[in-house]
Amino acid sequence: MKILFTLLAVSIIFFSCGKKDEIKNTDNQKKDTTTQTKTETKSNSTGTTEPGESLSEGIKNLVYEPGKIPPSVKYDGKIVAGAKWEDKNGQNLLIVCETEVKSKGDERSKELFAYQYIINGEDSKMLWKVNDFVKDCPLDITLSLIPGSISVTDINKDGIAExxxxxxxACKGDVSPDDMKLIMHEGETKYAIRGQMLLIMGGEKYGGEMNTDPSFNKAPSGFFAYAREQWKKFETEKAGE
Structure with missing residues (x-):
């Protein structure tokens, strides 16, 4: 069984998964008219805050309402989750979007986008944009936000939220672990962890790799510890569940 699993897992490396996960772009993006109905929970490093409560001094958790996004906020795909808060930069909006799976013959492609905007009334300014993708996949395709994984914090207590x-x-035809990525921002500064989910199947563990981006070497104290905590919180998947 282990030999068969290994051969199947190796076979997927020939297919294309996107490695580009950030493109900063202030040009207008085509906006999908479908909006998300689920409000993402926002939390700090010690627990969940309610809308109107402060994450720390100068940072306030705001109600994220997907139906009330200003027309000046442009995005690709369909919004699947978001968060809203206020800090020294002003009123902030984070949205994560996904496209539908696009098929061409036997191959499938999908993209994921994320944006942070500074909102001033009906006006908005894009702070950053992330774009990742799986393209030309002839097998089963996966690219999706992990539910409940959005969080807003102020770990270093500087009044600018992370x-x-x-x-x-994934692009695969077996039960090998999916790739997983963690993206963290403070303002325009990006931090990332890339690796694989930890798959538990038949009492055996597969995957679980965690590769830390060098950007964390210069991160404020506590950033990597929190990112690692979030990674461990969401990395495990049990086959058949």
């Missing part, structure tokens, strides 16, 4: 989210991606 935001973090995780997503999974």
């Amino acid at each position: 935001n973090t989210f995780l997503y999974r991606m």
Whole structure:
């Protein structure tokens, strides 16, 4: 069984998964008219805050309402989750979007986008944009935000919030672990962890790799510890569940 699993897992390396996970772009993006109905929970490093409560001094958790996003906020795909808060930069909006799976013959492609905007009334300014993808996949395709993984924190208590989210991606025809990525921002500064989910199957463990981006070497104290905590919180998947 282990030999068969290994051969199947090796076979997927010939197929294309996107490695580009950030493109900063202030040009207008085509906006999908479908909006998300689920409000993502926002939390700090010690627990969940309610809308209107402060994450720390100068940072306030705001109600994220997907139906009330200003028209000046442009995005690709369909919004699947988001968060809203206020800090020294002003009113912030984070949205994560996914496209539908696009098929061409026997191959499938999908993209994921994330954006942070600074909102001033009906006006908005894009702070950053992330784009990742799985393209030309002839097998089963996966690219999706991990539910509940968006968080807003102020770990270093500087009045500028960090935001973090995780997503999974794969092109495979077996039960090998999906790739997983964690993206964290403070303002325009990006931090990332990339690796594999930890798959538990038949009492055996597969995957579980975690590769830390060098950007964490210069991160403020506590950033990597929190990112690792979030990674461990969402990395495990049990086959058949």
